[in-house]
Amino acid sequence: MKYLKCTPQKLLSLLLIFLAANAFSKSPVETYGHLAVVGNKIVGSQGNTASLAGPSFFWSNTGWGAEIFYNSDVVRHLKTEWNASLIRAAIGGEGPGGYNEDPKGNYQRASALADAAIAEGLYVIIDWHTHHAEDRPDLAIEFFSRIATQYGKHPNVIYEIYNEPLDNTDWKTTIKPYAETVIAAIRKIDPDNLIVVGTQTWSQDVDIAANAPITGYDNIAYALHFYAGTHKQELRDKAEIALNKGIALMVTEWGTVNADGDGDVATESVEEWLTFIKKHELSFCTWSMHNKKEGASILKPNTKPDGKWTDDDLTKNGLYLKKIISNW
Secondary structure, X not given: OOOOOOOHHHHHHHHHHHHHHHHHHOOHHHHHOOOEEXXXXXXXXXXXXXXXXXXXXXXXXXXXXXXXXOOHXXXXXXXXXXXXXXXXXXXEOOOOOOOOOOHHHHHHHHHHHHXXXXXXXXXXXXXXXXXXHHHOHHHHHXXXXXXXXXXXXXXXXXXXXXXXXXXXXXXXXXXXXXXXXHHHHHHOOOOOOOEEEOOHHHHOOHHHXXXXXXXXXXXXXXXXXXXXXXXXXXXXXXXXXXXXXXXXXXXXXXXXXXXXXXXXXXXXXXXXXHHHHHHHOOOEEEEEEOOOOOOOOOEOOOOOOOOOOOHHHEOHHHHHHHHHHHOO
């Protein structure tokens, strides 16, 4: 009988292959577990920095056209074909068809993405997608209390409690008090899942928030948004200041195009931003999962919401984002 000779070097190689295959088979949530803020980093349960990537869905408002993509087939496609570790549900808190007018429909869309993310082992940002959240804090409290009650036990869920305050919405006197009120309501139900707070000027003035951060609660991060065709080094400088002051940032929304959501892909600027994001090991979601005729849309017009897409169904922006996210 002949025996296979296995040197120590071969044994080590086999062990490394086994470990790599085992790690690859784990979902993002199995890999990182419960997310927490430590210093200016967002880390997993083992203390390893979590740099997650995936797309943001478009406004969930009833009748706006993007609500059809809020389904499990799309989420499954993003996991298997895009290697996404994170998705974002942009739940419209205002405007025609928003949660203010159709709470049932919009909550069902948030729930659909949360359920799908949990099933696939992905993280999901539940975003209160509004520019005027301080006008109706009662709605935000009602919404996030429902989300926390239903999903707070799952490490998958991240709360983004204010998408983009406007430039004339003051951090200290308006945004911060609103955030503290909503955070208190969430923490009564869910004591520890990550909460992301929007910042002044469409979530760009993270340096101002860093001068007077929210205290008294753990696991609080701050939203940084950019559109590569419009925002350049000046905004990265503000983000660097905020990080140096010790707050954690999450890029919950960014686009390859102009700030109005249209225009061509600004490749050079995107690559500069990606270098910055990699340097600081940030997580991000890209705008947006929609088939609207717009530069920022991932899908071409008339593409069905069935998740059975090939690269031919993707816009120039969609192809570029798929490449970025798949290789993150």
